[in-house]
């Protein structure tokens with residue numbers, strides 16, 4: 148068999164060339180023809196397999212909109228979103244989500260909150276609970292499996308939510324300000340936990356954040372969006388900081404400071420524009 152023969156699925160790119168996510172000239176307009184609001188004028192973004200991409204941009208520029216496109220929750224008004232080389236049609240079943248507000252069920256214990264996704268997929272209750280116990284241990288909650296969400300701290304609830312997402316082994320992680328409500332120290336610890344788990348199998352990640360330090364400390368690339376309306380992607384910075392990486396420690400390096408300066412110089416004017424536009428809307 149020839150060494151270089153690509154494995155193909157009819158009508159798609161060769162497997163090796165497929166990206167985890169490809170936004171190709173994606174436009175998003177909300178509302179109808181009379182009240183149309185173009186949130187994103189054009190987004191071109193490729194996230195390679197195994198790549199951790201952070202998206203930053205001023206408030207209201209369309210970061211969540213792009214994530215919702217990749218999730219299949221909304222359809223582009225123009226352009227196409229491909230997942231693994233295939234145009235997305237409907238919900239993206241290969242993706243796991245983590246949002247600012249967690250999706251824990253208050254009436255279920257941590258273990259059952261983590262196990263439920265597997266049970267819905269037909270895994271037996273005993274096996275689902277066994278795997279959930281393993282996941283809770285991996286996120287440092289071995290001693291908390293029987294707690295209800297209201298008996299957990301904000302950071303602990305986030306850990307349960309992370310286990311709830313990762314137990315389903317998504318190929319792609321879509322994270323929208325996942326650590327937003329947490330205090331600064333807990334955010335850093337969550338970042339460290341996330342990177343540790345991510346490095347085990349390197350899923351593709353799109354991570355939305357307002358926090359540029361968080362973006363740089365976690366990701367392989369930081370993508371900047373312009374202020375809306377009609378936002379576009381205006382910057383794409385590789386983060387060439389060594390891995391494995393301690394996201395708290397790396398912030399103290401000179402390379403980090405240089406990159407932060409460079410990206411912030413670019414982002415700052417968009418943030419100012421966004422505030423001015425919000426005032427006049």
Ligand SMILES: Nc1ncnc2c1ncn2[C@@H]1O[C@H](COP(=O)(O)OP(=O)(O)OP(=O)(O)O)[C@@H](O)[C@H]1O
Pocket residue numbers: 177178184186204205206207208209210211212213375
């Ligand atoms: N369903 C909708 N209908 C109308 N406009 C919407 C809708 N969803 C979002 N928008 C508008 O589209 C723009 C982009 O919103 P989006 O939530 O994607 O921005 P964002 O960058 O994630 O914001 P933030 O950083 O504040 O969370 C905003 O001006 C918002 O008001």
